[in-house]
Amino acid sequence: MSRFFFNDRKQLVNDAIEGLVISAPHGNLVRLDIDPAIRIVARADWDKSRVAVISGGGSGHEPAHAGFVGKGMLTAAVCGDVFASPSVDAVLNAIVAVTGDRGCLLIVKNYTGDRLNFGLAAEKAKLYGLKVEMVIVADDIALPDNKQPRGIAGTALVHKIAGHAAEHGKSLSEVRDIAQQACDNVYSLGLAMETCNLPGSDSEEGRIQQGHVELGLGIHGEPGATTVDTHNSKELIETLVKPLKAAVGDDRVAVLINNLGGVSALEMALLTKELAHSALKDQLAYLVGPAPLVSSLDMKGFSLSLLRLNDEFEQAICADVQTVGWQKPVPFAPMKTVSHSAVYDGLEIEPSDNPQVKALVGTAAQILIDLENRLNALDAKVGDGDTGSTFAEGAREIKRLLENDALPLNNTAQLLQLVGERLATVMGGSSGVLMSIFFTAAGQAVHNATALPDALLLGLKQMKHYGGADLGDRTLIDALQPALEALRDSGMAAAVDAAKKGAESTATMQKAGAGRSSYVNSENLSGVTDPGAVAIADVFAAIAK
Numbered sequence: 158m159s160r161f162f163f164n165d166r167k168q169l170v171n172d173a174i175e176g177l178v179i180s181a182p183h184g185n186l187v188r189l190d191i192d193p194a195i196r197i198v199a200r201a202d203w204d205k206s207r208v209a210v211i212s213g214g215g216s217g218h219e220p221a222h223a224g225f226v227g228k229g230m231l232t233a234a235v236c237g238d239v240f241a242s243p244s245v246d247a248v249l250n251a252i253v254a255v256t257g258d259r260g261c262l263l264i265v266k267n268y269t270g271d272r273l274n275f276g277l278a279a280e281k282a283k284l285y286g287l288k289v290e291m292v293i294v295a296d297d298i299a300l301p302d303n304k305q306p307r308g309i310a311g312t313a314l315v316h317k318i319a320g321h322a323a324e325h326g327k328s329l330s331e332v333r334d335i336a337q338q339a340c341d342n343v344y345s346l347g348l349a350m351e352t353c354n355l356p357g358s359d360s361e362e363g364r365i366q367q368g369h370v371e372l373g374l375g376i377h378g379e380p381g382a383t384t385v386d387t388h389n390s391k392e393l394i395e396t397l398v399k400p401l402k403a404a405v406g407d408d409r410v411a412v413l414i415n416n417l418g419g420v421s422a423l424e425m426a427l428l429t430k431e432l433a434h435s436a437l438k439d440q441l442a443y444l445v446g447p448a449p450l451v452s453s454l455d456m457k458g459f460s461l462s463l464l465r466l467n468d469e470f471e472q473a474i475c476a477d478v479q480t481v482g483w484q485k486p487v488p489f490a491p492m493k494t495v496s497h498s499a500v501y502d503g504l505e506i507e508p509s510d511n512p513q514v515k516a517l518v519g520t521a522a523q524i525l526i527d528l529e530n531r532l533n534a535l536d537a538k539v540g541d542g543d544t545g546s547t548f549a550e551g552a553r554e555i556k557r558l559l560e561n562d563a564l565p566l567n568n569t570a571q572l573l574q575l576v577g578e579r580l581a582t583v584m585g586g587s588s589g590v591l592m593s594i595f596f597t598a599a600g601q602a603v604h605n606a607t608a609l610p611d612a613l614l615l616g617l618k619q620m621k622h623y624g625g626a627d628l629g630d631r632t633l634i635d636a637l638q639p640a641l642e643a644l645r646d647s648g649m650a651a652a653v654d655a656a657k658k659g660a661e662s663t664a665t666m667q668k669a670g671a672g673r674s675s676y677v678n679s680e681n682l683s684g685v686t687d688p689g690a691v692a693i694a695d696v697f698a699a700i701a702k
Contacts, residue, residue, distance in 0.1 A: 205257025220482025229478035230320035242270030248278035260288030260329035266308025299373025311343035321473035349458025418452035509567035525552035573600030610645035633689030
């Protein structure tokens with residue numbers, strides 16, 4: 158099955174262009190109505206009084222190239238089919254449509270099809286008496302000995318610099334020269350852990366082995382120069398930075414952090430953090446992104462493009478534009494922090510010792526730590542696979558306090574309240590809050606002279622009230638409630654048996670009424686015991702021994 162949304166494969170690029178034009182925030186884009194096979198996106202406000210700047214190439218690299226059309230950047234973009242150069246006729250029509258007496262500059266990525274088609278169109282345009290110049294972007298340094306380096310994400314920086322010069326009335330030769338200077342001072346390198354999925358093609362096992370990345374693969378999915386056997390963000394940034402830094406030396410640089418299409422915003426932010434702490438940190442002047450600027454459909458990868466700065470480049474990249482895709486550069490500075498005192502509930506406790514309670518707390522904490530992998534495996538079948546880690550994180554904190562003699566072991570009310578306070582802080586998600594409510598409410602009840610079994614049931618009542626789950630909803634309550642009721646009525650042995658039976662009953666429940674399991678169908682739930690209920694049953698069994 159194809160992993161690509163589309164209606165008609167033959168109309169895919171035309172449909173996408175329509176979506177881009179109608180959603181442009183400045184309302185300043187038009188598609189030239191010439192021929193369905195000629196796809197040109199141009200500025201609606203263009204008057205031919207300045208040098209035109211035209212780029213283009215295969216589609217699939219969005220927002221490049223049409224996303225960079227607008228005041229201060231490109232005059233027009235010529236869009237080919239996915240990963241295919243636009244035709245000579247398409248490029249020629251674009252040149253003729255937007256070029257006035259001042260002439261036009263073509264910015265072309267260094268691929269044979271683009272060079273030939275744009276080059277022939279330029280020569281034909283000259284027959285119409287038009288002045289046309291062309292620069293070729295070859296910023297990829299993945300293959301240092303290659304006589305024809307590819308043009309990749311650094312092309313967007315050349316667009317920006319040339320567009321700024323044209324917008325400010327520079328002559329064609331001046332626009333060409335500064336664009337060429339930008340080409341000569343931009344260096345890019347990328348990597349990916351998965352290549353892209355093409356529209357209409359069946360999904361197949363990718364060539365990149367699991368746990369590896371390809372360094373220097375092309376933006377059309379061409380194989381990379383080398384393979385690296387890690388996904389570690391810090392190591393991968395270092396791998397890219399080393400050759401890039403060698404190319405620019407110690408000069409001030411702007412860095413374009415380019416998402417090749419399939420990397421989450423969370424990961425891109427993490428990679429940006431790694432870059433900020435890399436060997437480039439002392440020469441970073443601006444960050445452009447992280448964002449998709451020259452993508453490769455849904456490729457799970459990213460690239461870095463370094464522009465060696467001078468005053469003219471700096472002014473150009475920082476100038477405002479009216480485009481869909483350009484990202485305004487951000488002056489680089491380390492993360493700002495403001496000191497702030499943590500807010501606590503003012504719980505005052507006095508550490509104390511009680512060997513029997515210490516043994517019970519230690520046993521409960523250790524069993525939850527030991528259960529981490531088993532509970533995660535159960536939760537992976539019915540939830541998001543982190544129940545074991547969540548419970549273990551809370552247990553490790555209580556164990557740490559226990560080992561540091563920081564618990565009020567001889568004061569049950571304080572002990573329960575302190576456990577509740579710490580679980581809310583260290584356990585993630587809703588589980589930590591729910592368990593905190595349970596222990597905090599139980600501790601308050603003990604403080605008010607309620608017997609421990611009844612206090613624990615009051616804590617459970619509050620947890621059910623705020624959490625919304627009840628018996629039969631396939632949660633830890635299915636083990637905890639019968640266990641606590643049995644503890645109150647018949648003692649610990651009965652509680653252990655009730656907890657075990659309650660946990661086992663969750664495997665036969667066909668529908669979960671709360672938590673992430675409530676979104677899982679009955680077929681996936683059948684025969685799988687709720688991990689929270691298993692945790693409760695095993696804790697009761699352990700502390701009873």
